[in-house]
Amino acid sequence: MLVTLKEILQEAEEKDIAVGAFNTPNLECIMAVINSAEKLKCPVMLTHAEVHESVMPLDVIGPIMVDIAKKATVSVCVHLDHGETHDYLERAMKLGFTSVMYDGSLQPYEDNVANTKKAVEIAKKYGVSVEGELGILGGRESGSAPSERKIEEMYTNPNSAADFVKATGIDALAASFGTAHGFYKEKPKLDFDRIEKINELVSIPLVMHGGSGVSPEDYKKAITLGIRKINYYSYMAKAGVDAARNLLANEDIQFFPDLALASQKAMEADAEKAMKVFAHK
Template sequence: MPLVTSKELFSRAYDGNFAIGAFNVNNMEIIQGIVDAAKEEKAPLILQVSAGARKYANPTYLKKLVEAAVEDSGLPIVLHLDHGESYDICKQCIDDGFTSVMIDASHHPFEENIAITKKVVEYAHSKGVVVEAELGRLAGIEDDVNVSEKDAAYTNPEQAAEFVKKTGVDSLAIAIGTSHGAYKFKGEPQLDFERLQKIAKLMPGYPLVLHGASTVLPEFVELCNKFGGDIPGAQGVPEEMLRKAASLGVCKINIDTDLRLALTAAIRKSLSENPGNFDPRKYLGEGRTAIKEMVRHKIVNVLGCNNFL
């Protein structure tokens, strides 16, 4: 099976009130852990590459690793550009074989965001590639994306409907209270479901996207801190909130921080308990297993996309 687009995946997710997991990838072990979990749960995948991943691993290496995952698993897998910062980088990834790209022009004024997004959509659609855009801004830090709380703005429902109509974009990332990174809430977690419902009502059947949606699983935070880490007070989006979002038109849920925490916790534990070990296959292997089990949990208990095939 070749790489696929997200079009059919989102259609089934919307009708079935579940979401597809979009997992950020940076190296072989992360990809293998995610794919092994999806194979066991018969789930589709969106494997996404951020600006930081492109700098770290080289886009050619990542694309070949994802192609290997497709060959090994036979799963429907989307190769997605996460937070493409310009038309040029989106075009480059489309030409390189990505099946989905995100143009993030949300930091521009509304009309400029429309113009940039429309240009990407026109080129992508001519190549059979789908496009995600963003309206509203999420607070937090993820790779080269750094937005202060002051600059974060929730998505305006009427603007969202206008934006989609004018650009022809295939899916839209909205801001309803999530944020990038491990510190998503200072107090009680809250998402603006009333806003989400209004957006969904104005665009029935349209796939929405939730960024900054890691749950920041406490067991991995505790494990990291137990073995020398320093990430106190980390807090993510409660699982029940993500399940509710998936029932209200959110078809793609992005997960990155939880992957980092699972990998780092397992490696910290392994190196602390086995100080004489200098074989990266052993501690990276334990990290890969931790990612696999975490992703399986997400697929079954949060996304609900298991037994998709």
């Protein structure tokens, strides 16, 4: 059943779990994630990232995501990930998405507040929830741990987070505390004290981005400290490629859908593993 971000995070709060939010830029990804959620009876989020527009247009995949969510027996929130313009967010809302993320994290604080607040106002008309972001979630290009100065620049300041949430009216907050997008070159070191402090000062659920590659112990600790949504994609998507690579040597495979299905099954296994940790199963 299709639910909003606010509703699915409430369910997560009651169950003391985190909801996995998976980017699903093609049908195999959608099927992998939905099948896992149905099997484990877990609430789940299907998400489309604006950066995946070149891989799969929102207008093509969006209606399929919404339709599959409506038919699911578990709660499913269909969410736009890292939207950068109000127009793009509204396109998703018109397609029936129940949640959007406005990413103004690279803007000066005041602009981020004003633009996120505007996203909340637009979303209200559609009954859609909004996730905002404060702090910078870096890529992992350098592969080294950030310096003390970099940490203060990039990681979410707990006091500013409290002001940001009050000023914007968002339903969930993406915070920066040591995770990053893509693949990790070394084990990520999460700033748990910071998560705890933000959770103390902020009344809404917190979101972990760059969830792929964090250890099961660290996920669980973060969940006990207030993380209710975990964005997970890179390692699931890579599992699909690894499966395809193994199958390519097999001459019996002649039809592309067979290859795609093998990749889907591998992604399903990876998503299931992640969901089990998020839901303490």
